[in-house]
Amino acid sequence: MPGLGTSFGRGGATTNLQDLSNADCILIEGSNMAEAHPVGFQWVMEAKRRGATVIHVDPRFTRTSAVADQHVPIRAGSDIAFLGALVNHVLSNDLDFREYVVAYTNAANVIDEDFQDTEELEGLFSGYDPEAGQYDPITWRYRPPAEMTDQERQRAEELEDEERRDQEGSRHQESHQAARSESHGSGGAPVSWKGLRDETLQHPSCVFQILKRHYARYTPEMVRDVCGIEPEQFRRVADALTRNSGRERTTAFCYAVGWTQHSVGAQMIRTASILQLLLGNIGRPGGGIMALRGHASIQGSTDIPTLFNILPGYLPMPNAAHHQSLDAWVADDEGKAGFWGNVRSYAVSLLKSYWGDAATADNDFCFDYLPRVTGDHSTYTTVKAMIEGRCKGYFVVGENPAVGSSNGKMQRLGMANLDWLVVRDLQLIESATFWKDGPEIETGELVTERIGTEVFFLPAASHVEKAGSFTQTQRMLQWRDQAVAPPGDCQSELQFYFDLGRRIRARLAGSTDERDRPLLDLAWDYPLDAEGGPEPESVLREINGTGPDGAALSAYTELRADGSTACGCWIYCGVYADEANQARRRKPHWEQDQVAAEWGWVWPANRRILYNRASAAPDGTPWSERKRYVWWDAEARRWTGADVPDFVPDRAPDFVPEEGATGPDAIGGRDPFVMQTDGKAWLFAPLGLADGPMPTHYEPAESPVRNPLYGQQSNPTRKQVRSPANPLNPSWSEVYPYVFTTYRLTEHHTAGGMSRTLPYLTELQPEPFCEVSPRLAAERGLEHLGWATIVTSRTAIEARVIVTDRLRSLRLGDRFVEQIGLPYHWGGNGITTGDSPNDLVNLTLDPNVYIQDKVGTCDIRPGRRPRGPALPAYVADYRRRAGIPEAGEET
Amino acid sequence: MADPRTFLGWPLLRQVTGADRLGRGHAARSERSDRLTPRTASADRVVDSVCPFCAVGCAQKVFVKDGEVIQIEGNPASPISRGRLCPKGSASKQLVTSPTRVTKVRYRRPYATDWEDLDRDTAIDMIADRVVETRRKYWEWEADGPDGRRRTRRTLGIASLGGATLDNEENYLMKKLYTAMGAIQIENQARI
Numbered sequence A: 001m002p003g004l005g006t007s008f009g010r011g012g013a014t015t016n017l018q019d020l021s022n023a024d025c026i027l028i029e030g031s032n033m034a035e036a037h038p039v040g041f042q043w044v045m046e047a048k049r050r051g052a053t054v055i056h057v058d059p060r061f062t063r064t065s066a067v068a069d070q071h072v073p074i075r076a077g078s079d080i081a082f083l084g085a086l087v088n089h090v091l092s093n094d095l096d097f098r099e100y101v102v103a104y105t106n107a108a109n110v111i112d113e114d115f116q117d118t119e120e121l122e123g124l125f126s127g128y129d130p131e132a133g134q135y136d137p138i139t140w141r142y143r144p145p146a147e148m149t150d151q152e153r154q155r156a157e158e159l160e161d162e163e164r165r166d167q168e169g170s171r172h173q174e175s176h177q178a179a180r181s182e183s184h185g186s187g188g189a190p191v192s193w194k195g196l197r198d199e200t201l202q203h204p205s206c207v208f209q210i211l212k213r214h215y216a217r218y219t220p221e222m223v224r225d226v227c228g229i230e231p232e233q234f235r236r237v238a239d240a241l242t243r244n245s246g247r248e249r250t251t252a253f254c255y256a257v258g259w260t261q262h263s264v265g266a267q268m269i270r271t272a273s274i275l276q277l278l279l280g281n282i283g284r285p286g287g288g289i290m291a292l293r294g295h296a297s298i299q300g301s302t303d304i305p306t307l308f309n310i311l312p313g314y315l316p317m318p319n320a321a322h323h324q325s326l327d328a329w330v331a332d333d334e335g336k337a338g339f340w341g342n343v344r345s346y347a348v349s350l351l352k353s354y355w356g357d358a359a360t361a362d363n364d365f366c367f368d369y370l371p372r373v374t375g376d377h378s379t380y381t382t383v384k385a386m387i388e389g390r391c392k393g394y395f396v397v398g399e400n401p402a403v404g405s406s407n408g409k410m411q412r413l414g415m416a417n418l419d420w421l422v423v424r425d426l427q428l429i430e431s432a433t434f435w436k437d438g439p440e441i442e443t444g445e446l447v448t449e450r451i452g453t454e455v456f457f458l459p460a461a462s463h464v465e466k467a468g469s470f471t472q473t474q475r476m477l478q479w480r481d482q483a484v485a486p487p488g489d490c491q492s493e494l495q496f497y498f499d500l501g502r503r504i505r506a507r508l509a510g511s512t513d514e515r516d517r518p519l520l521d522l523a524w525d526y527p528l529d530a531e532g533g534p535e536p537e538s539v540l541r542e543i544n545g546t547g548p549d550g551a552a553l554s555a556y557t558e559l560r561a562d563g564s565t566a567c568g569c570w571i572y573c574g575v576y577a578d579e580a581n582q583a584r585r586r587k588p589h590w591e592q593d594q595v596a597a598e599w600g601w602v603w604p605a606n607r608r609i610l611y612n613r614a615s616a617a618p619d620g621t622p623w624s625e626r627k628r629y630v631w632w633d634a635e636a637r638r639w640t641g642a643d644v645p646d647f648v649p650d651r652a653p654d655f656v657p658e659e660g661a662t663g664p665d666a667i668g669g670r671d672p673f674v675m676q677t678d679g680k681a682w683l684f685a686p687l688g689l690a691d692g693p694m695p696t697h698y699e700p701a702e703s704p705v706r707n708p709l710y711g712q713q714s715n716p717t718r719k720q721v722r723s724p725a726n727p728l729n730p731s732w733s734e735v736y737p738y739v740f741t742t743y744r745l746t747e748h749h750t751a752g753g754m755s756r757t758l759p760y761l762t763e764l765q766p767e768p769f770c771e772v773s774p775r776l777a778a779e780r781g782l783e784h785l786g787w788a789t790i791v792t793s794r795t796a797i798e799a800r801v802i803v804t805d806r807l808r809s810l811r812l813g814d815r816f817v818e819q820i821g822l823p824y825h826w827g828g829n830g831i832t833t834g835d836s837p838n839d840l841v842n843l844t845l846d847p848n849v850y851i852q853d854k855v856g857t858c859d860i861r862p863g864r865r866p867r868g869p870a871l872p873a874y875v876a877d878y879r880r881r882a883g884i885p886e887a888g889e890e891t
Numbered sequence B: 001m002a003d004p005r006t007f008l009g010w011p012l013l014r015q016v017t018g019a020d021r022l023g024r025g026h027a028a029r030s031e032r033s034d035r036l037t038p039r040t041a042s043a044d045r046v047v048d049s050v051c052p053f054c055a056v057g058c059a060q061k062v063f064v065k066d067g068e069v070i071q072i073e074g075n076p077a078s079p080i081s082r083g084r085l086c087p088k089g090s091a092s093k094q095l096v097t098s099p100t101r102v103t104k105v106r107y108r109r110p111y112a113t114d115w116e117d118l119d120r121d122t123a124i125d126m127i128a129d130r131v132v133e134t135r136r137k138y139w140e141w142e143a144d145g146p147d148g149r150r151r152t153r154r155t156l157g158i159a160s161l162g163g164a165t166l167d168n169e170e171n172y173l174m175k176k177l178y179t180a181m182g183a184i185q186i187e188n189q190a191r192i
Ligand code: SF4
Pocket: none
């Protein structure tokens, strides 16, 4: 997540679930943790039992709120206004942990003279290009140090050059940024220099002062008008947080998709990061930010990505405009301070894992075999390409876009326009059968006999029918052994892709076409297991990496840029240390301390709390006895403590790097954020984010409310997917007066393919429903347990109504805002079926990560929705009344 | 304990007259329940696993008998889950045994109205053919960029979605193969 990556240097959760029990206060926002991560929630309850205050900020009163000390109802999508006000509260009352802030963050950095804030520009930052809808972040940079090193002077000249070229009209920022935000999963954005610092924090252009001015208008009164939270409620939260932070106490934050799924998602996480840094809660026991991921291995699938813009270990996919050689590819980051400065070793070792002996120093280690990106190739953009006939073959693997992705109709229209589709799953999910029984077949918008897509459904192996590792939410790899063989035709992805690769290579054997070299030279030999697939542990070992002697490596510090090492994912280096599968370790917790370092394996280097050097004061001593965790042992001249120190093990606290030092040598003794190119955590992001250096409240793309903070209504850099199938409800529309928000239930799992098909779970949650407040029920005549139709400009769906106080009518100034809650797990197949709420959702994407907004506006009416062709007509009538032009009328 | 075969042995009587007033101990036992053994006791093997649903990553013990999964339970040794499973984790045996699970390849011809059977080997061969063909047809050596034409060495004809429920090893091989194919539109649930 770039929200965390640009703040701290790594995108993973900074802490672990068990450590929540050491917190003195826990703020849960953007997550219904008790419902969505029930077993992890035991650690929140453990903390509560030990006296911690638990606060839940959420549009709905949920299972989490029920056991929290305080539930704060908030309007969906207004989190930055609330958190920004907490930042303001801390800054204007001098409640920050000053010693921590000065030493460990970039609060003291002085920013470029030309920087202008949203204060001056009505909600925009300097550098905005309205035509392109994007920022050039040049004015957000650090002011150069008074005395520059040769290297820095050279960089300054390059920057001036770049600037000149930009002004001459060659706009190279776009493609560059599109691919980069997410590559800070483990390695911060590369600043040109550590920059000028004023540790008195008085310089008017220092980050601390800029932050203070930026958030000055985020007052409790503003929170009332934007979020619907009373000033008294706000103060109680502010007091709890500040009272439980400092040397003696720590506060932890938990969030989930309630934050990530917004057009300002990354910035919501950034605001929490800023607050946690000001309070001194990062890198310390009972502190941190717990990112709660939704799937078994969603952390793993970004670390070893099936994502368009990154390669394993968050190496960026090369961009055609900038990266036409290995040198150019690593140039931005190479040699920068910190461990990311060794990026060339990680990159070369990956190329060696991919192309083995074919990768040599003479051919740039096969760098040219890597395909290049040219901008946004994310899933929603790709679906548009399918609709437009530009993308013809599609693999859908353990995922159900027809239900799980926003604007399901676009997904289905895309799939209906393919040449071929391969679906791999345990069950015949909606994405496999849309051509037969999808909603568009019912309405007549699609006709089976006219859908030319060839569909292969290949049954998959379940989790007990294959061995392998998941990386769970606290970056922990846990190995599963195989219990039984897969039945019938079922296969694991490992078997399937290995086999597919072999067959493709066999077809191309002997080809002299340069295009086929990357496939033919691919290192694709694995020892085989009983079922004829690759031995899963041999793949983990390749991921771990091997040295010149072919033995497994034990740490990424052993990786080399000369081709003598190979490593499939540098941040996972060590998971196969000593030729043993470290992810398979299962020493019972009762035989270990709470850190439990011998259960599974955590990246990086088995560190359980990241940035834990910050758990000690700048001089290396613990901040307090109570919060002792990792500290400097002056006698042994080493860092020591309960966890693996997240620092150079023997770097003394008073160490000052030599001038011109690069990579890890440039990390000062007081720079706990070792993946950042300046060693500091970022209150202000001088680069790395597409939508501004500091989080700013904008309204969701569809909102019933005018942005009370700025003239700028919504995120100026948001990406709107333009397609006739993706119309947008106008904001402030009387036709779509309510807010809806989607969420999940304990008993179901995302798009439902793994839960609506299980009798036990279906029995527990047998039917889709929507939750509405009593006031809204009265306003629209909705009956408890009756039917309701919910309609947006995309479509209309029906669900049973639950009238409940769990949803509050929020008072914003002189009006009420009503919110409708929709669990999103349903679709047309399985044991329990129903309309899919994701069909309602529009596609407006966060510019950093291209994740969609999970809130939008809608109308709700009693009764069931129209059937057949009457449904699109009904929806079109709404669009007409809202003044939305129909496809083809737009020009 | 009173003889359970006489009425003096009735659980309710034992509960109100014995030491187990809450009825959670021996008072709740009967002759039948005394003879019951847990399904897990008859397993041939117990295999370590991890819940495949959410990212808490609860540790599981999979009980296997005669090559079949007979039960899945939480593993008390885990420092994260300490033996607990939520309803999803507890139901995960049904991922294996669900009555609607499909274990045969299904194939739908273009414009067809129903599925047909297809041998798995043939299916994978056909898919390999499709990949080779689509890749060739939609191959791109260069594309226009802000500074003129640049080398891209890729295909925009093939896309993939999925990964968040898959193993790291699987994602690794997928990305490796797709990258060598030149396919870049590779995505997963992390963005959804
Ligand atoms: S598993 Fe649930 S229903 Fe069963 S005894 Fe425990 S709490 Fe009660």
